[in-house]
Amino acid sequence: MPARENASNSDMKYFDELCRAMEFLGRDPRTIFLGQAVACPGTAMTNTLKKVSREKLLELPVTEEMQMGMSTGLALGGHVPVSIYPRWNFLLLSVNQVVNHLDKLPIVSNGGYQPRVIIRTGIGSERPLHPQYQHVGDFTEAFRLMCKTIEVIRLDEPDQIFPAYKRALEREDGRSTIIVEYGDYYNEK
């Protein structure tokens, strides 16, 4: 079934909108989805990828920084990687590649390189189980301060989701995008 790009959002919820956005991204020939629990089960995010073609899902070993560097390298060659980190706390392990490389390559290359990566991360859910403080961080503001070219978008409401991912895919301004989801809203909004 094709993604409901033109469907009304009024009856859609947070999780459904994420599924719709992923299906939309998956239809673009340039995209590739990579990370842990991408091609195999493991996180709530996995469940949003069920309508993405299997050959677009690349399961990686647990190597957060390498994953982010690989995403940048794929983007240099014309892919649009959707690089998945289920929690901000995990994305912290890739800060060097995010802040020093993906964010700065457009600057140090005088705009010559404009890798377009979509980084998908989340604020860990606290309900019904609280996974404690290494899993529920929200570093949105910190990354906004550290990044000069990457845009950080936090998804507070379901109707923000599809436009945010569509913009991240189609933007022509040479910027990458970090999109932040709320784990709790998968079941609550």
Added chain:
Amino acid sequence: MTPEDLIAFESEIADIFNAGKIRAPVHLYYGNEVQMIEVFRDVKPEDWVFCSWRSHYQCLLKGVPREEVKAEILAGRSISLCFPKYRIVSSAIVTGVLPIAVGAALGIKRRGGPARVHCFAGDMTAETGSFHECLKYSTNHQLPIRFIIEDNAKSVCTDTRESWNQPVLTYENSRHPLVVYYKYQTKYPHAGAGKRVQF
């Protein structure tokens, strides 16, 4: 280019830097000209080259015109030279380009085509966990990439072997199919050209 051409280029940059005319760090090569020319016999125009903060020779040997490289250095960008037209990417951060190079190689493999990736790393970089991960992934997934380890025995001023308490480095005697290893001795310091420059 000949070894003499490469040495002359760095010598010219050294003189300009020592004259206080470059208001940014420069990282100069010396003593590895023959090895670099040999490495570049296997680099084609469509290939990608990933470098660290020391990359003047790679740029020249990949085909960037001498004056274009010089202009970027004079503009203060020696430390992270990037030439998209020639598929050259450099980073001023230790290990920075390694996973980016792996991603570029993965992209080539997925799309097909004859291009390859050549990723340069110093002796300290080659001892890091990042290098280990990147080499392992590239090897196991048969990516079109090779890593060229350039061993000048030091990372800035730190002795690589002494700091790791390891007389023989991991890839020093390795015959790993994706690794090219060579030793050299430079006459230049880590940064600059050996003369204190006051601005």
